[in-house]
Amino acid sequence: MSAYAPGTRVRARPGDPAHHTRVPVYVRGHVGEIVECEGEWPLPDDRARGVTPPRVEAVYAVRFPARDLWGAGAHSVTVDLWESYLEEVTP
């Protein structure tokens, strides 16, 4: 069910859909690392638009280094993202 194993490097898709979505702008286009899979959940983009049945996808905790997001900072920020929000980064 989950395509990405912990440690996999993924990029949050860039772009700004016209409808409800759950990719915070501050991670779009950035590369992070899969922490864990959180199970499968209906896609909010579909649920918000009344698409029935909504697509159901794996959701991942993805960790981003603050330095990549903001140009500074030693902390990490972990964001929960549906699988279709992500693309694998080829090494």
Next chain:
Amino acid sequence: MHDVGGQSGFGPVPVGDEDVEPFHADWEARVFALSRALRHNGVFNGDEMRDAIERIPPHEYLAASYYERWLLAIETILEEKGLA
């Protein structure tokens, strides 16, 4: 307007706003209960609610309090669905 992660200009965190009481006014509690009940009864789902909040024009969004935004969202959804 809702997607504020990393934006600057909002000033210090209102750390004194601890809200030991869950609601400041009875109408806030009623809005909370309405949202829960209407979602539970399948009138709309949580993402339709979020979407309706996010569609509030920025000037209204910024001027409204937290539960005023919920109220606006519920009114908008019910009107769009022609339900009440």
Next chain:
Amino acid sequence: MSGRGERSGEHDGLVTPPTKEGFDDHEDLPVAARVRRLEERVVAAGLTTDDELDAILDGLLRNASPVNGARMVARAWTDPGYRETLLSDANAAAAELGFGTSGYRLRAVENTPAVHNVVVCTLCSCYPVSLLGPSPGWYRSFAYRSRVVREPRAVLEEFGLTLPDDVEIAVWDASAETRYLVVPRRPEGDLPEEELAARVTRRGLIGTAAV
């Protein structure tokens, strides 16, 4: 926006001038009347009932409290088996103490000497209400939501929490269907479970206080 000062504003008839504090003071303001009208309309349309609304609020006020999260943490501090359950399947750990967590995945993140965790929802204000009680205004504020992902150390300083430089900060943005609960570090001393639970604050469970 949160806080009484920020509530003033004028838009589409939503006029809510600042007023003295108090639960019932807003009763006769236009917004309260608007909510009453809305409630009447949805009840008339058969979408809910007054009894259902009352039961929801009753359940919330009776059952949802940070005391619940504090009890889970104190149990984890004193019972290694429970700690393991809490860290691997937090929904099961909540259920074991009789707390409901329906509709979301609960994830407990444990503070260590090397890592301090802090939770936010930048997109709205998602939060495990049944375990922490309704969220505080600062958690819902734009200032907290915008800044804690960017400058958590400065934000924690505003809460009076100064972390040593070598402690790494892990920020968790609850952007999907997982709700996070921070397990603070156990206070020094050989205290019994109930006394430990009494030490745990809502801020500690969110990560804006040490305990």
